[in-house]
Amino acid sequence: MAAKTRQKSDAPDVSDRVSRIREGVTAAILEHRLLPGTKLGEDEIGEIYGASRTLVRTALQQLAHEGIVNIEKNRGAFVARPTPADAREVFEARRLIEPTIVDHACAAVSPAWINRLQGHLAEEREAELRGDARASVRLSGEFHRLIAEMSGHSIYLGFLKELIARSSLIILLYRRHDTPACGTDHHAEIVTAIRKRDKAVARAQMLSHLREIEAELFLKDPAADELRLADVLGA
Amino acid sequence: MAAKTRQKSDAPDVSDRVSRIREGVTAAILEHRLLPGTKLGEDEIGEIYGASRTLVRTALQQLAHEGIVNIEKNRGAFVARPTPADAREVFEARRLIEPTIVDHACAAVSPAWINRLQGHLAEEREAELRGDARASVRLSGEFHRLIAEMSGHSIYLGFLKELIARSSLIILLYRRHDTPACGTDHHAEIVTAIRKRDKAVARAQMLSHLREIEAELFLKDPAADELRLADVLGA
DNA sequence: TGGGCGAAGATTGTATAAAGTTTCGCCTGT
DNA sequence: ACAGGCGAAACTTTATACAATCTTCGCCCA
Numbered sequence: 001m002a003a004k005t006r007q008k009s010d011a012p013d014v015s016d017r018v019s020r021i022r023e024g025v026t027a028a029i030l031e032h033r034l035l036p037g038t039k040l041g042e043d044e045i046g047e048i049y050g051a052s053r054t055l056v057r058t059a060l061q062q063l064a065h066e067g068i069v070n071i072e073k074n075r076g077a078f079v080a081r082p083t084p085a086d087a088r089e090v091f092e093a094r095r096l097i098e099p100t101i102v103d104h105a106c107a108a109v110s111p112a113w114i115n116r117l118q119g120h121l122a123e124e125r126e127a128e129l130r131g132d133a134r135a136s137v138r139l140s141g142e143f144h145r146l147i148a149e150m151s152g153h154s155i156y157l158g159f160l161k162e163l164i165a166r167s168s169l170i171i172l173l174y175r176r177h178d179t180p181a182c183g184t185d186h187h188a189e190i191v192t193a194i195r196k197r198d199k200a201v202a203r204a205q206m207l208s209h210l211r212e213i214e215a216e217l218f219l220k221d222p223a224a225d226e227l228r229l230a231d232v233l234g235a
Numbered sequence: 236m237a238a239k240t241r242q243k244s245d246a247p248d249v250s251d252r253v254s255r256i257r258e259g260v261t262a263a264i265l266e267h268r269l270l271p272g273t274k275l276g277e278d279e280i281g282e283i284y285g286a287s288r289t290l291v292r293t294a295l296q297q298l299a300h301e302g303i304v305n306i307e308k309n310r311g312a313f314v315a316r317p318t319p320a321d322a323r324e325v326f327e328a329r330r331l332i333e334p335t336i337v338d339h340a341c342a343a344v345s346p347a348w349i350n351r352l353q354g355h356l357a358e359e360r361e362a363e364l365r366g367d368a369r370a371s372v373r374l375s376g377e378f379h380r381l382i383a384e385m386s387g388h389s390i391y392l393g394f395l396k397e398l399i400a401r402s403s404l405i406i407l408l409y410r411r412h413d414t415p416a417c418g419t420d421h422h423a424e425i426v427t428a429i430r431k432r433d434k435a436v437a438r439a440q441m442l443s444h445l446r447e448i449e450a451e452l453f454l455k456d457p458a459a460d461e462l463r464l465a466d467v468l469g470a
Numbered sequence: 471t472g473g474g475c476g477a478a479g480a481t482t483g484t485a486t487a488a489a490g491t492t493t494c495g496c497c498t499g500t
Numbered sequence: 501a502c503a504g505g506c507g508a509a510a511c512t513t514t515a516t517a518c519a520a521t522c523t524t525c526g527c528c529c530a
Contacts, residue, residue: 016308017514042482052515053482058296065300074482074521089390096335155324159394252484277512287485288512309491309512 021049021059029068029079030141030168031134036081040069068165080169084219087170091214094163097156098144098210099203102190104151106199113150117191120146124187134172141168143187147194167213174217186212256284256294264303264314265376265403266369271316275304302401315404319454322405326449329398332391333379333445334438337425339386341434348385352426355381359422369407376403378422382429402448409452421447 025045028034040060042053049056060077063069071077082090105113120143127135141164148160186209193202260280263269275295277288284291295312298304306312317325340348355378362370376399383395421444428437 041480043480054514054516057482061293061296062300065297075523076482086389089388092388093390093394096331100331153324153327154321155328155398159328163390276510278510289484289486292512310493311512 017051018055018058018062021045021051021056022062024049025059025063026068026165027138030138030165030172032172034079036079036169036173038079040077040079042076066162066165068169082166082170082173084174086166087174087217087219090163090166090170091210094167095207095210097159097163098206101148101151101153101156101160102194102202102206103199104153105147106194106197106202108150108152109194109197114191114195117146117194121188121191137168137171140187141165147190171213171217174219176216176218252286253290253293253297256280256286256291257297259284260294260298261303261400265373265400265407267407269314271314271404271408273314275312275314277311301397303404317401317405317408319409321401322409322452322454325398325401325405326445329395329402330442330445332394332398333441336383336386336388336391336395337429337437337441338434339388339391340382341429341432341437343385343387344429344432349426349430352381352429356423356426372403372406375422376400382425406448406452409454411451411453
């Protein structure tokens with residue numbers, strides 16, 4: 001018998017082959033194993049995941065909609081190269097949406113959620129202790145997604161997933177070399193505010209957290225994009 | 236390099252066959268020719284547009300991501316049936332995002348844009364005069380999309396496209412029978428505020444406009460969804 | 471020597487065929 | 501008469517084959 005095809009209800013992604021490909025490629029991109037501009041050949045990916053091009057194509061189209069992959073007609077899929085202008089747009093959107101999300105999270109707080117959040121904070125601290133920048137960025141994104149899930153708003157959650165994916169790419173591209181892994185303390189403070197159901201503080205801290213992340217980036221004027229890109233890719 | 240003015244993935248590629256299918260089905264859904272819950276068979280649609288199921292499938296997946304189509308595994312694609320809870324989420328998101336969008340639109344105002352907006356207002360007035368409710372809803376959505384394009388923020392534009400598509404479906408499902416076509420005056424006032432670059436007024440009027448639209452809907456508690464749906468579908 | 475033309479190779483876009491799942495009708499047994 | 505199960509049909513899912521397009525590299529000519 002097929003022991004794994006028993007998902008009757010709406011299982012979002014797990015156990016779906018397309019989703020496995022999508023998540024695998026996403027992880028590779030967000031952990032910087034695939035650099036911006038890298039070509040994602042359909043055969044190549046299909047080989048890796050033992051899937052036909054049909055499934056790979058579906059996954060790539062979803063990633064394109066998420067904004068971390070660009071598909072150029074008759075040329076193929078490439079890892080997105082967000083410009084500083086894109087970065088500013090993404091963070092502006094986050095500054096607009098996320099304060100509202102934490103607001104809702106405060107209303108939906110429960111002991112189980114606090115546990116999940118604090119477990120996540122522990123993971124983040126551990127990654128930071130290891131100096132694992134890639135894991136830190138990934139976990140930081142997951143923290144924000146967790147709060148969006150907590151808010152219970154599926155629309156905001158969907159939007160934020162997109163913004164987080166793009167943000168991770170942006171942070172890996174434009175982070176200043178000398179800045180330490182940021183924000184774990186901020187995250188802890190946000191969790192505290194949520195636990196106290198203090199909406200005003202939670203919003204304010206989320207906002208300043210996002211501002212700080214953006215401030216740590218190196219967003220020059222668009223004309224210099226190519227130089228920066230060459231620098232990062234060459235290093 | 237100079238010809239790099241190409242848009243992102245959601246470019247208005249009219250020449251693209253997938254986009255033709257997507258826009259055709261979207262129009263059919265938003266104009267209420269396809270009722271919520273209707274099954275969208277791949278063969279059926281492929282027959283209509285003279286395309287193979289491969290292309291139809293791609294289009295349906297995009298529509299599913301937009302939220303106006305639900306794809307159930309091994310069962311097919313169906314026109315989405317947003318619940319009142321969905322409706323409230325969508326309008327909450329719009330109330331959050333659109334005031335900011337008009338804010339940016341005020342900053343980006345130009346004579347050409349004012350012309351486009353006023354041309355659109357004329358179209359809306361004409362549709363309303365004809366009593367064409369379907370066209371009114373469609374044009375109303377396009378008005379909001381126009382402002383988002385004007386703002387120049389591609390992230391907001393993408394989000395709003397999704398929200399507008401869902402809103403149109405929601406409005407067609409939950410509009411009260413006795414309310415007249417709404418909002419054309421509001422739209423005119425918003426255009427006036429934009430032309431004066433009066434951000435505060437533009438934001439306030441956009442917000443009250445959205446509130447009014449939502450207030451004209453009939454959003455009962457979720458338990459009564461099925462009744463409402465049966466009523467609409469039976470009529 | 472440099473540039474342009476062209477054919478070969480590789481890759482994507484599209485269509486069609488094979489495989490798996492669900493659904494619905496029909497039939498049998500109680 | 502009705503409940504339950506068997507089976508065929510329809511559909512979706514996945515894979516593969518074919519067509520179109522782009523890239524690359526070599527060759528020829530100015």
